[in-house]
Amino acid sequence: MLSPLRVFTRTRLLPGHHRIASQCRSLLTLAIETSCDDTSVAIVEKHKDASATLHFHKKVTANTAAYNGIHPVIALESHQSSLAPLLQEALNHLPPSQPHSDPCNALHHGNTSRIKPDFISATRGPGMRSNLSVGLDAGKALAVAWNVPVIGVHHMQAHALTPRLVSALESKVSSGPTFPFLSALVSGGHSMLIESTGLADHKILATTGDIALGDCLDKAARAILPPHLAVPPYGRALEQFAFPAGASDYNYTAPAKRDAELARRVTKWGWGLGAPLAGSKNGSSSRKMIYSFSGLLSSIERFVRFEYDHQNATISSRIRQPGDLSDDERRDMAREVMRVAFEHLASRVLLHLSSLPPTEAAKVRSVVVSGGVAANCFLRHVMRAFLDVRGYSHVELFFPPVELCTDNAAMIGWAGIEMWEAGWRSQLSVRPIKTWSMDPSATDGGILGVEGWSKV
Template sequence: MSSILPMLFLLTPAATFRRSTLNAKRCLTSRRGLLTLAIETSCDDTSVAIVEKTKKHSKSAARIHFLENITADTRAHRGIHPIIALESHQDNLATLVQKALNYLPGSKTGDGLKLADGTRRRLPDFISATRGPGMRSNLSVGLDTGKALSVAWQIPMIGVHHMQAHLLTPGLVSCLENEAKPEDAPAMTPEFPFLSILVSGGHTTLVHSKGLTDHSILATSEDIAIGEALDKSARDILPDTLLQEAKSTMYGKSLEQFVFPNGKADFADYTPPETRGEEINKRVSDWGWYLTTPFANTRTMQFSFSSIASMVGKIVQSNDTNLKMSHSESVDLGREAMRVCFEHLASRTVIALETLRPHNNGKNDIKTLVVSGGVAANQFLMKVLTSFLEVRGFGNIKIVAPPPYLCTDNAAMIGWAGIEMFEAGFRSELSCRPLRKWTLDPKANDGGILGPGGWTQKR
């Protein structure tokens, strides 16, 4: 941090700090778009982005001027290693910020940020940095850097809720499409209210979103997240050679490629259970084993994935120690593990939709199901959800998921969430601290997004 601040003060013209110049800059913001530099360091991905919200033909549009991620290499530990992830943030964040400055839009007024090569760049209108939830030490690297930039450039900062950013990512995608084809652009989608499934290595949450900061948690995992269950299953199922060749510790992705080498063609014949009774039925494999779906006999609004990973491990270990599981059996086990995990998600989603459907007219206000987080990039998951909702009477629900590069942790989504909060008048105080745990639900003990201290709001 100490190496960043002097450079920023040297490169920033003195006029930037004058109140009159700042006021003039604010007046110009609406005409040239709202610009933010965003930082994400909640886990093992160091990410920086430059995001701008503009208007095209009176419709909201967006541009990502810069986005780059660096993931900590923790393959030797076959999972996330907190210290290595922290050191990766410390090694890479300042370099990414410096690189991002070159992608700031040019200044048309002659003020702004003067780079080392003499060019003038627009100063961001504010900084967006992930405040939580996540690993506290890792969050501190990004949040403290965001505070330093905020002070150096005399601009506000937004401490962003990581999971809120995932929820709002489809809105960013919609506005990116509006930027590309403004004449065909619809209004920004999805519109509130909508349902979201947040699925990643650290989270599995079903959310009813009614507004920017108004989110109700309908179901969450009481043990491990779905991404962790898939990663654990993958470590048991995948051949050692594939584990060693993996470029990251996202073993669930490697498992998908292993069991579905031909992509969608390999699961084109998937048939979902049409009734609750079919959900409960055991599907005994050709090899004699089977996996059971958690809470299949109940309508409990809760997720559980540890039992699935445990069953997979026991099946692999039960094989004759002198005989490795065959390739065909490994593929079948991997497919079955994914099917059970994804049908468990789909089952609770259908129960939620049935509960939210008004009794008087049978129609549901929910028109969209957002699927976000790293696991949302899994194509078989999308197949299961689409098929499941169709046979259960919810084929009218539109299922949307961001492109893979915006599903995983990234600073672009942090910047977009920051823009949404900034436009709503919210600002973060420089005293705000990183939050290891931070719910979305205002009815939770911590008060949800606005519950922790450190917020101000301009009316």
């Protein structure tokens, strides 16, 4: 539910004046997100007391169900047809301007005079370049038309900052994660563990060496689920099938020791899923700071397709016939693939924390889990249980609300506000970036290493 609209007296930051942002009564931004298949527009306002109001937030997701995944052309066409109507609708939700306010700071929309945004926030990358262009070009056009600046936002930075937006929306100014904190960013395209020490300082601690966690779960869902239930979003369908009664179905106990974590748990069906990277000699690869989900997916696909030879405890060459795989066995497969995947995600958090000197580890009080996979309630349960049983119950976990886990413009607007307050602006010449690191030590220099930034 959107927060109620609140109107505050405002001191505007005009393009020709470099006024310190903290002196403003509030900051208002119109935000656009078009990095993948979600077209989203939001109007975000941050007030003087550091609370925030979400005046408008809406998105349209491209219908690519017929392609068993994201189809770039269909997603692009969805952006092209959806963005302008969303922007038109958003204008009706800009706060009304006050009587006797500066007319240069107002927009006349219909019969109402509304406050002009201080700046435009638009996703610049990473993502599909053509899709990004739709939103970024629209944002630059609005900036020119309204004579306001634009900020090209880093999509993954916005995911990492989402819990800070949530705290501001709830007026819990002191309860959001403060730097330094860890960020596990997990989606269909990304699986990263990041050490966030500042607004634009995010060190990549671990990333996937093959496929992303969300991609693994989506493909596992299409293999496991009965055909009539295999509908997008596949990850959500997998969770609902695995736990029809929700948390009461979990029956999960986190492994208290590392050897228990790496052990293959054999199910009543005879098969068991091994932990990723645990199969190397002496388990040496199991401590590498890397994520790997392709082997887990391959195991599930083999178990679904081929019969299990109970006598020899191996996968046979006999292909399963229709009806051979019962719903009960499918449900156990769904539960096991999520358990193993989520424990693997949590294990890298623990490996990093345990590698730090005690004084440094004590400084890490928060872990942010964001991205589309963070909407999975079983993941939230596993991550909390895993940290608690290994002695990290003092570390607070931050999960955005489900509606803010997937790609959205509200997080883009908040990231834009934080960058604005730090004095960063984007030049009108900026172009979309397909691949853009968050890490300042990366070859592209990270968030601030690319061309097009200016500092005021």
